[in-house]
Amino acid sequence: MCTESGHLFTSRAQGQRHHIRFLAGVFLFLFTSLAQSAVWQHERGQLVLEGAPERIVTLNWAATESLLMLGVNPIGVADRDDYPIWVQQPVLPAGSYDVGARRSPSLEAIAELKPDLILASGQLVPAWDLLDSIAPTYVMSIYDDGARPFERARTLLLTLGNILEREDRARAELRELDEIMLENRGRLEAAGLTGKPIALVNFLDDRHVRINAPNGIFQAALEGLGLDNAWQKPGNFWGFSTVGLEALAAQPDVRIVVISPTAPGLAGQLSSSPFWTHLPAVRQGEVYQVEPVWAYGGVGAVKRLAVLLTETLLAGGQTNVR
């Protein structure tokens, strides 16, 4: 019986808690004699399972990524074909089915897969009843108002490990993450590269960027590596702010780290823009670019960013994006 994630969500279902507990009690009484079943609290209610699920459908990439980290291949993935472009790691092996868009997955396709577990985030709460009528649906949002995404991501991984009876693997992954952080932090400190704050940005066009804010999940990677975030204002729900390029000039001494992909032709547009070329970071050759990392991911995204960021910082800065 695991309720270790339950305390995080009490505010959501305060009113229903007593009902749920009562019902859970009744259920437990009924089921314990019939079969080995287990109950997990989640944002929308509770998940009752008999044995570890094997056919799992993930409706967001943070869940897909966490599942793959545990060594389980999902049978159905939302936006399957875009995963290798935006998330990349852990690699999604061939053989999973596409179940439609993350925002509007196809219930038909999910049902046809006959899953025994569906993983969804709070974004899909309106569809919870429908999803739960297909298969037990576990709802967990890494991103939520006022949430601390990295803690939620860790909890998601541990809870999934618990549900899938792979707790050891989950704990090992978290330990490995800590080790990676320590090791890379050491490398950066040895090279004397931890001083200047980092502005982590995704380019929207040649004038606007999404800048990752302290309430985003990437803050965990920066902190783990002993780096400061150049952007100290709170971002939106997802943990970013949309800003014009001039916001990057507010602090003279920052490093700009651009997360790929960037639009074709961006380098050319920027190189002819005095506003970009006069940015202190650009003048000082403090522009870095990393491979795509999914900004709305989970533990895996933090791990990937930590590694890529260290390598890129050690390799030295440029004066433009690629």
Add this chain to the structure above:
Amino acid sequence: MSANGFLPYSRRLPVVAVLLWSLALAGAVLPWLDQLNLSGLLQAFWSVNTDDYQQVVLRYSWAPRFAMAILIGFGLGLAGAVLQQVLGNPLASPTTLGVEAGAQFSIGVATLYAPALLAFSPDLTAVAGGLMAAGLVVALTRKLGFSPVTVILAGLVISFFLGALNAALMLLHGDYLSNLFIWGAGSLVQNDWSQFQDLWPRVVIIGIALVMLMKPLQLLQLGSESARSLGINVGVLRLAALLLVVLMTASVVSRVGVVAFIGLAAPVLARLLGARTLGQKLLWSTLLGGGLLLLADTFAQWATVWAEGTLVPTGTATALIGGPVILLALRGMRNNRHMPGESAGPAHFLPRRRPLKNTLLAAAAALLMIVILALGWSPGLEAWHWTPPWEWPQVWDWRGPRLLAAIAAGVALGLAGTIVQRLTGNVMASPEVLGISGGAALVMVVLILLGINPGRTVQLLAGAIGGAAVLGFLLLLSRQHRFAGHQLLLGGVAIYVFMDAGLRLVMAGGGTEAIRLLSWMSGSTWLVSGPEALALAGVTAVLAALAAMGRRALVLLPLGEGSATALGLSVAKARLLLLLLAAFLTAAATVIIGPLSFVGLMAPHLARVLGQQTVGRQLVMAAVVGAVLLALADYLARVLIFPNQLPAGLLAALIGGGYFLWGLSRHGKH
């Protein structure tokens, strides 16, 4: 407009213009004054010390943005004034021609499918899209000599049409289109002078060309007939002016995105404040346009600071100007122009009557076939397959409710459309065109903006109140002119503009509200649950029964107030009840299918094409036809790009929008 204000009439224009400009200039300069003096600020326009980053910001960001706002404001103000003159319509604007929507659509398509083209020239892409949309409007209305109202309606529908396509693109490929969220909302952020240097020669050249058209345009003021007799080819003149306006708008839009309504607000304000001659209108509209955009942009910059650095795009600020200005302009409008559909009442359009029974049977058979297809024949992960009827209960949850909801929405819209068309005596009227759907949608947008997430029951009630408010408002506007004329259609436009402003505010913020709103606006049916669908079907059935009871009133009302009263009808009461009924029916459908499906227009019309002329028969037939249309749309939306899905409302809008334009070109000919 009367001259009894606090200012002498003749001085209003200069005083307001000076006030507007002072406010805008003060707002733009103020944030810098604690760090620099005025001459230091002015210096930013010609020199820079690149070691001081603050100076770089001033020189390459603040100064060009300042100049850009004024330049674009001038351009759009002038273009709007010319357009209003050409179309002889006080509510014409580049936005109304669909230019912005067209440009946005082509940039979206290019981002997804031809990024190389976008890298080569984003301007070219945007201009092509703007020209395409405006070209469509022109092609559709050419035969009618660009009849003003027809042009506006065609432009409006094409805007909605392309807007719906844009929404679908964003829903399907949001990850790749993040630039569109900004561009669509209009951002004047600059990072050097190159854009300004690119743009100013174009604006000046097009501006001069537009001013040179002034003489022949002045003759247009006398009316098309007199102008023609003076040897002016009215069609060619209008076409040339339209082309210039499109070029001006598209050049502007390709650089900064959608800063709609400046081209509408400036000339409307100029006229309301007393600009009489064409020269005055062009001059003051240009000046007010520059001041307005500078003010809106300043406001956006201040709001960005208040929002802790999160970008508030200029287009959001300008969109908020749009709605009030339209309402302001509506007040002073005369109902002296022809409106399409008005004279082409039922009497002008009588296909052969057919017996109800056979037609109804055929339509019901079509509906039954679609239901069987939707429940049974479906694309699987590997291949299309047939689900036998005894397995339908197992698949009901994800095929049934949405189908039932779509059918109920179709019935509701068919009935609402018939009622509205009979009430107004206008076959081009419909819940969508009159803004009843828009009113219902507006209320829901406001609810979301306020952070309220109501259930469907509250949505239905709130939507019905919104729809009824719009209908009541239109009724008030048109009391003197019976239920016909500009007010009806253009009041609908105003409502959509308000809705659009709210939508932009939500969209610019990004995040989950934006996506939720977007998917609802485009009529996503996949979230409908079984109980919800049943409840909706129940509500629709009750409303349909009420509609059947109102049949007699619908027959009598068009006979005129005197005859109807003589025949024992309480006219005021009957009209009010029918209005409420139409509003409730529309709201019930809008909750499910979004505001833009055009089924309320199509269904009654098709019922008539199928030979059902009397009120009762038209009601029945329109209900069935509406159900067929939306059931089909929902099925196709689910299966066409499986496992992805399209919003059903969007598919219906694509068919319905085309149908509307066809109807427009047909009925505008009188």
